[in-house]
Amino acid sequence: xxxxxxxxxxxxxxxxxxxxxxxxxxxxxxxxxxxxxxxxxxxxxxxxxxxxxxxxxxxxxxxxxxxxxxxxxxxxxxxxxxxxxxxxxxxxxxxxxxxxxxxxxxxxxxxxxxxxxxxxxxxxxxxxxxxxxxxxxxxxxxxxxxxxxxxxxxxxxxxxxxxxxxxxxxxxxxxxxxxxxxxxxxxxxxxxxxxxxxxxxxxxxxxxxxxxxxxxxxxxxxxxxxxxxxxxxxxxxxxxxxxxxxxxxxxxxxxxxxxxxxxxxxxxxxxxxxxxxxxxxxxxxxxxxxxxxxxxxxxxxxxxxxxxxxxxxxxxxxxxxxxxxxxxxxxxxxxxxxxxxxxxxxxxxxxxxxxxxxxxxxxxxxxxxxxxxxxxxxxxxxxxxxxxxxxxxxxxxxxxxxxxxxxxxxxxxxxxxxxxxxxxxxxxxxxxxxxxxxxxxxxxxxxxxxxxxxxxxxxxxxxxxxxxxxxxxxxxxxxxxxxxxxxxxxxxxxxxxxxxxxxxxxxxxxxxxxxxxxxxxxxxxxxxxxxxxxxxxxxxxxxxxxxxxxxxxxxxxxxxxxxxxxxxxxxxxxxxxxxxxxxxxxxxxxxxxxxxxxxxxx
Amino acid sequence: xxxxxxxxxxxxxxxxxxxxxxxxxxxxxxxxxxxxxxxxxxxxxxxxxxxxxxxxxxxxxxxxxxxxxxxxxxxxxxxxxxxxxxxxxxxxxxxxxxxxxxxxxxxxxxxxxxxxxxxxxxxxxxxxxxxxxxxxxxxxxxxxxxxxxxxxxxxxxxxxxxxxxxxxxxxxxxxxxxxxxxxxxxxxxxxxxxxxxxxxxxxxxxxxxxxxxxx
Numbered sequence: 001x002x003x004x005x006x007x008x009x010x011x012x013x014x015x016x017x018x019x020x021x022x023x024x025x026x027x028x029x030x031x032x033x034x035x036x037x038x039x040x041x042x043x044x045x046x047x048x049x050x051x052x053x054x055x056x057x058x059x060x061x062x063x064x065x066x067x068x069x070x071x072x073x074x075x076x077x078x079x080x081x082x083x084x085x086x087x088x089x090x091x092x093x094x095x096x097x098x099x100x101x102x103x104x105x106x107x108x109x110x111x112x113x114x115x116x117x118x119x120x121x122x123x124x125x126x127x128x129x130x131x132x133x134x135x136x137x138x139x140x141x142x143x144x145x146x147x148x149x150x151x152x153x154x155x156x157x158x159x160x161x162x163x164x165x166x167x168x169x170x171x172x173x174x175x176x177x178x179x180x181x182x183x184x185x186x187x188x189x190x191x192x193x194x195x196x197x198x199x200x201x202x203x204x205x206x207x208x209x210x211x212x213x214x215x216x217x218x219x220x221x222x223x224x225x226x227x228x229x230x231x232x233x234x235x236x237x238x239x240x241x242x243x244x245x246x247x248x249x250x251x252x253x254x255x256x257x258x259x260x261x262x263x264x265x266x267x268x269x270x271x272x273x274x275x276x277x278x279x280x281x282x283x284x285x286x287x288x289x290x291x292x293x294x295x296x297x298x299x300x301x302x303x304x305x306x307x308x309x310x311x312x313x314x315x316x317x318x319x320x321x322x323x324x325x326x327x328x329x330x331x332x333x334x335x336x337x338x339x340x341x342x343x344x345x346x347x348x349x350x351x352x353x354x355x356x357x358x359x360x361x362x363x364x365x366x367x368x369x370x371x372x373x374x375x376x377x378x379x380x381x382x383x384x385x386x387x388x389x390x391x392x393x394x395x396x397x398x399x400x401x402x403x404x405x406x407x408x409x410x411x412x413x414x415x416x417x418x419x420x421x422x423x424x425x426x427x428x429x430x431x432x433x434x435x436x437x438x439x440x441x442x443x444x445x446x447x448x449x450x451x452x453x454x455x456x457x458x459x460x461x462x463x464x465x466x467x468x469x470x471x472x473x474x475x476x477x478x479x480x481x482x483x484x485x486x487x488x489x490x491x492x493x494x495x496x497x498x499x500x501x502x503x504x505x506x507x508x509x510x511x512x513x514x515x516x517x518x519x520x521x522x523x524x525x526x527x528x529x530x531x532x533x534x535x536x537x538x539x540x541x542x543x544x545x546x547x548x549x550x551x552x553x554x555x556x557x558x559x560x561x562x563x564x565x566x567x568x569x570x571x572x573x574x575x576x577x578x579x580x581x582x583x584x585x586x587x588x589x590x591x592x593x594x595x596x597x598x599x600x601x602x
Numbered sequence: 603x604x605x606x607x608x609x610x611x612x613x614x615x616x617x618x619x620x621x622x623x624x625x626x627x628x629x630x631x632x633x634x635x636x637x638x639x640x641x642x643x644x645x646x647x648x649x650x651x652x653x654x655x656x657x658x659x660x661x662x663x664x665x666x667x668x669x670x671x672x673x674x675x676x677x678x679x680x681x682x683x684x685x686x687x688x689x690x691x692x693x694x695x696x697x698x699x700x701x702x703x704x705x706x707x708x709x710x711x712x713x714x715x716x717x718x719x720x721x722x723x724x725x726x727x728x729x730x731x732x733x734x735x736x737x738x739x740x741x742x743x744x745x746x747x748x749x750x751x752x753x754x755x756x757x758x759x760x761x762x763x764x765x766x767x768x769x770x771x772x773x774x775x776x777x778x779x780x781x782x783x784x785x786x787x788x789x790x791x792x793x794x795x796x797x798x799x800x801x802x803x804x805x806x807x808x809x810x811x812x813x814x815x816x817x
Contacts, residue, residue: 045650054653056795059782061656063647065700066782069709071649081650088649185803191814247797373807378794380801412792419790420777421770424758431754432761434682434773435747439689439789442781446790 002273003046003280006304006311010279013039014597016300016315018286018330021113022579023566023586024321025264025272026156030590032277033232036597039313040269041284041302043322044082044109047116049263053079053255058414065417075416079116079255079263082109089475093482100523103354103464103483104530105325111282112265113323114533115579117253120210120261121383122162122580123405124153126171128392129574132459136401138490139459140353140571143543143552146173152584152591154179157208158221159236160262160583161243163380164208171403172388172576181213183384184248187377189369189410189450189509190385196508197387200501207386207407208580210262211252216240231275239271251381281313287478289318289334289343289562297343297562303476317593317602319554321565321586325354325466328538328568329481331549332468342468344556349549350539351467353460354483355573357534358404358491359527360518362502363451364511365426369410370448377411377447384409387505389456389575400493403575404456406502412447422449425514452505454498458573460537461488464529485529495522536567536578553592554585561602565589642666642716644708659696659703666706666716667698670737674723675701677739681750682776689789697779704775715771722768 015031017024020042031038054077059066066076073084085104094102108114127146132139154176163181166174183206186194194204218240226232243259243266252261259266272278283305290312292298299314320327331350334343342350389403423441427433433441463486468479499517506513518525529535541564542548545557548571554564565586567578574581596602644663659665667675675698683692692698705716726738729749735741738749756766757773780786787795803817 052653057654057656058784058787058795060700060779060784063651063657063662064704064707064709064712065779067711069646069707069711071646071651071709076651077653083649184801185817188804188808188812188814191804191809191817192812195814247799248801249795249797368812372811373805374791374793375805375808376794376796376798376801377804378798378801379803381794412790412794414792414795415778415781415787415790417775417778417782419781420774420779430758431751432757432770432773434750434754434777435684436686438773438777439683439686442777442790446792 003282006281006284006309008279009039009281009311009313010037012314012316013037013279014315015039015317015319015593016041016313017319017321017565018300018327019113019321019323019566020111020269020280021108021115021264021321021323021566022582024319025112025115025268026583026586027319027321027565027590028278029159029268029272030587031594032272032275033226033229033235034594035277036594037277038272039279039281039315041286041300041313042111042280042282043285043305044111044282046282047081047110047112047265049079049112049116049255049259049266050257053257055250055254055257059416067417074117074253077254079253080108080110083107090480091472091474092480093469093472095482095484099528100487101485102528103485103535104528105481105483105535106530106533107323107326111280112263112269115262115264116255118263118579119382120252121407121577122157122160122164122208122210123576124173124175125149125574125576125581126173126392128171129457129576132402132572136459138401139461140540140542142571143541143548148552149581149584149588152588153580155225156580156583156587159225160210160267161212161216162208162210162580163206163213165206167203167205167388169203169205169388169390171392180208184213184380186385187379187411188372189366190408192366192368192509193385193408193410193505196510197505200504200508202387202390202505204385204387207383209380209383211380212243212245212260213380214245216243235271235274238274239267242270243267246380248380249378253382284311285476286322286330287333287476289320289330291336291338291343291559295338295559297559317561317563317597319563319565320568324536324538324566324568324570325481327564327566328466329468331539333479339558344539344549344558344562346558347546347549349547352462352465353537353540353571354464354466354485354535355458355460355537355570356529357527357532357573357577358456358458358494359454359532360495360498360522360525361451361453362499362506362517363449364506364513365445366448366450366506366509366511368510369450371444372447377413379411382409383407398497400490400497402457402459402490402494404454404494404498405575406452406454406498406505408450408452410447410450415446419446450506450509450511452502454502455532455534455575455577456491456494456498457575458491460540460572463488466538487523487526487529492522492526495526496520499525534573534578536570536573539564539568540571541569542571554589563589563593641713642706642708644706646708659699663706663708665699665702666720667702671723672698672702674726674737674739677746678772679776681746682773683780689785692776692780695780695783695785697776700779701772701775715775718764718768718771722765722772725765725768
């Protein structure tokens with residue numbers, strides 16, 4: 001089985017999955033390894049991270065020194081094609097004209113989805129993060145506890161390959177022994193942060209990231225992940241041997257042609273194709289989930305973007321993993337006499353409870369880091385160190401619920417076009433520096449600027465949701481989403497705390513600042529909704545069919561053979577990045593689904 | 603790609619030098635006069651470009667500079683990033699061609715730089731004319747430097763106001779263009795982007811300087 005065109009698709013599959021990213025890829029992997037026939041529909045084209053990734057190209061090899069343009073909206077070498085905040089012909093709308101009440105939406109139209117350019121930070125939700133309502137009186141509890149998901153985190157981490165350490169920090173869980181790969185050494189600035197911020201009660205510890213700091217153990221892990229399944233063990237072991245350890249150069253968001261950094265195509269879809277149980281159909285833009293007469297999901301109508309023709313793919317089970325809001329849009333656009341307000345929406349909750357990371361940043365300059373002896377500071381390029389939420393035990397004494405983590409990347413990084421103006425703030429003189437002075441300033445100060453970013457928890461609320469825009473349609477005539485967004489006082493108070501704390505951290509490092517932090521004006525510091533690309537929710541899981549859309553396995557209450565396999569089911573955002581939890585939930589959901597299919601329950 | 607002929611350009615300069623403080627605010631009127639630099643009509647590289655290909659200025663869209671403008675930009679590049687004991691000048695790394703590529707870009711974000719840079723370059727030539735020379739390039743190096751130092755002060759005072767905005771943006775592009783080359787990266791102290799078998803963290807002398815214990 002292989003990559004196919006619409007004509008080559010079979011009459012019916014066991015499972016049709018919409019989307020090929022973290023959720024869809026993990027589901028496809030687990031199901032095909034269990035012998036289940038799967039079709040993956042992906043709206044974008046095939047993308048080969050081995051052949052198409054410009055890992056070592058310096059910026060002078062790119063148009064415009066690689067700066068973002070409307071065609072490449074992160075940067076030229078970012079592993080995103082046909083993707084971005086604004087895609088021609090594929091609009092979305094916001095109900096409010098006020099920027100603070102608008103949501104921005106990154107769409108990634110390519111095989112592997114957003115895993116291609118993902119930062120690879122892979123943190124587990126902690127026990128408290130599943131009990132938001134019980135602990136804080138806001139948002140929702142998840143229908144599962146940390147203990148329910150912990151074994152699936154272990155499995156996902158072993159499959160994906162994640163480095164990190166065990167720290168024993170409250171609500172920032174450790175992995176089981178032998179699961180994580182060794183973390184990379186810290187850079188000089190990260191060591192300085194660790195030493196100097198200790199007095200603030202902050203621990204600077206290795207972050208967890210989906211990067212192989214050594215090759216995966218192809219002898220041991222396949223047997224652990226696929227007991228009694230020799231074929232799966234063989235295929236996984238072979239794929240693990242194709243992945244090399246990180247060579248400590250080049251940014252993961254460009255993609256990784258040696259497969260040291262995880263992406264869905266390299267880690268999930270490649271071995272899944274080798275099972276013979278997977279068809280992948282690229283350029284297939286899903287329009288609607290269809291129902292049979294009994295009210296069960298029967299398939300997916302999609303548009304072949306290469307021809308514009310509409311087709312239908314049939315499956316016994318339909319999985320939506322198109323990226324949380326795209327999956328929500330599919331539900332809302334799948335109307336019938338049984339579900340006039342959108343599929344699986346008898347609760348009226350489809351589209352509700354959209355959440356995102358609560359983020360802000362503080363930057364300064366650290367004199368101690370000036371003119372350090374030259375050395376290579378690439379490391380694993382990007383995040384190596386972070387500060388897990390350090391006040392989980394004192395949450396009751398704070399004026400906001402939920403915590404946040406902070407992350408820092410220090411050192412002399414590969415300069416980009418913005419470097420030219422970055423020394424103005426530290427350079428003396430009555431004019432902007434140029435000439436010999438600029439060259440001297442640059443040598444002295446490059447690598448001494450330090451930024452710390454925070455990403456925090458957001459409980460679901462009634463003000464953040466999406467619905468179908470009553471008028472606007474995309475270029476295929478499919479109605480588009482309209483977003484509603486409003487930061488609550490909880491999030492704004494959290495950002496004030498972030499600003500204060502990050503300022504104190506930089507001060508502890510001896511930092512100097514070029515503008516006041518936004519402690520008293522959090523709305524100026526907070527990242528716009530969606531900007532962090534951590535959006536989740538819209539079809540949340542729960543244990544009450546009247547108040548949620550799916551059960552704990554992502555099965556919709558209304559249509560049991562329709563499953564949400566992406567972040568749409570999150571009942572809230574933790575202070576952890578969502579992707580690892582998407583993977584662990586998808587792993588668990590696929591395992592459950594395989595069991596149900598084998599029992600004949602679906 | 604149409605180019606402004608010299609007579610029109612000089613007319614435009616002489617009116618522009620008087621009207622400069624108002625230029626940004628009075629853009630529509632200036633547009634009507636027909637003396638603005640022509641806008642770019644080329645296409646971008648599209649949402650699915652070849653990421654592996656090595657691109658050079660002029661590969662994707664036509665460049666703008668006349669021979670004289672290019673000569674001027676070479677001089678400006680080397681005033682902003684001159685050769686010194688440890689590294690070569692910006693023009694020797696082709697940064698002037700990058701500036702041309704930038705102002706010739708079909709994307710909206712660069713349109714403002716196109717206007718301001720071409721206007722600023724004309725202003726510099728006008729300053730040369732006022733000093734009895736045919737253009738800026740013909741001025742003595744020390745006179746060129748005095749003009750740039752004055753612009754650098756204006757840029758620091760208000761980087762959004764012409765002609766300080768011209769020098770601010772030019773400096774950003776030339777310095778950024780310089781440090782994004784392999785030679786520039788090395789000069790600024792970035793010695794990564796090479797595969798390594800292991801990553802061992804900072805060397806002992808760095809930790810010692812920071813008074814930090816070994817990892």
